[in-house]
Amino acid sequence: MVENVTVGWQVGADVTDWQLTVESRARRVRADLAALPAAEATEVARKAAEVSLEVVDAALRSADNKWWRSGASWWSGWHIERAWRALHEAEIYLAAADPDLPAKLPGLRARVRMYLDETDPRRQAMEQPEPDKAMVIDAMRAAFDASDDSHAAARALRNKLIVISLALFVLNTVLGLIGIFKPGVVPMCMPPNLALQQALCPTGSATPSGWDVWMVQLFGALGATISVVLLLIRRRPDLSPYVLVGYQALVKILLGAALSAVGLLALGAGLVSGIVYVGSQAALLLWAVLFGYAQQVGTRLLDNYADRLMDEVRPLPERVAGPKR
Known part of the structure; x- marks a missing residue:
């Protein structure tokens, strides 16, 4: 979704969801800064907040120039993480300059609870009836640092998923090309046995074909x-700048294609002889589908880790009032 807004009330930009969130919160910080009474004691914090907001605007502007943005910038995600870190610094300086900070403690406590454990001394100090302002600022900084570190962890996982996807794509492509140019080198056919009078191949013929490997990979994918559909159904929506579900789905599909080929190699080698019966082309392709779905056993661990990481990057409303899980 793209929406036309004004970044920092000065610069027009087409922003994505995460940019819209950052820009909206930056506007609120500016409005709160403008409402603060003039005082020498808060002038330093006010200026520091304004400098941080300028960094936010610069990062959002650089993110909008998609034609200019290099692949290294996208890979490192510097504009995303710089915008969030600068926004968090501005919110911290705003809290330091706000004379009505005690009235806002309930909301600040809720935000700190998202990221700091109950045993964290900074959270415990902030939970006191009348915490010192320095303690509040320290707890906010620790919570925001944890949030920013989660963004970096999500980016690192995204990059790993991309590398894994490329490796699996190359592997599947090489296997398919070998199958085309050297049919039978990657044996996908079931040899004759007591149940089969002649060899049975995925394409339905009795002799290896150049499309056997591709056929198996297709049904494995x-x-x-099917497991990707289940992933999408249970995945909750979020506004994280790093959306991992697409890369998770790609890894699942490519891994399923590879495992289907490995599974049929095991069937052809007789490793499960007497346990698995393959008497027709339909049964052979069905096993390819099952082997492709079997990747869910391994990638479920990846899904659970990604879910926990996304909860850190994008806290849900029900986590606001409760302890960190």
Whole structure:
């Protein structure tokens, strides 16, 4: 979703969801700064907040120039993380300059609870009836640092998923090309046995074909796609700048294609002889689908880790009042 807004009340930009969130919070900080009474004691914090907001605007402007943004910038995510870190610094300086900070403690406590454990001394100090302002600022900084570190962790996981996807794509492509130019080198056919009078190949013929490997990979990807549908159904919406679900789905599909080929190699080698019966092309392709879906056993660990990481990057409303899980 793209929406036309004005960044920092000065610069027009088409922003994505995460940019809209940062820009909206930056506007609120500016409004709160403008409402603060003039006082020498808060002037330093006010100026520091304004400098941080300028950094936010600069990062958002650089993120909008998609034609200019280099691949290294996208890979490192510097504009995203710089915008969030600068916004958090501005919110901290705003709290330091706000004379009505005690009235806002309930909301600040809720934000700190999102990221700091109950045993953290900074959270415990902030939970006191009348905490010192320095303690409040220290707890806010620790909570925001944890949030920013979660953004970096999400980016690192995204990059790893991309590398894994490229490796699996190359592997599947190489296997498919070998199958085309050297049919039978990657044996996908079931040899004759007591149940089969002749060899049975994925394409339905009795001799290896150049499309056997591709056929198996296709049906393995089909099985993996079923697990992707389940992933999309249970995945909760979020406004994280790093959306991992697409990369998770890609890894599942490519891994399912590879595992289907490995599974049929195991069937052809007789490793499960007497346990698995394959008497027709339909049964052979069905096993390819099942082997493709079987990648869910391993990638479920990845899904659970990604879910926990996304909860840190994008806290949900029900986590606001409760302890960190």
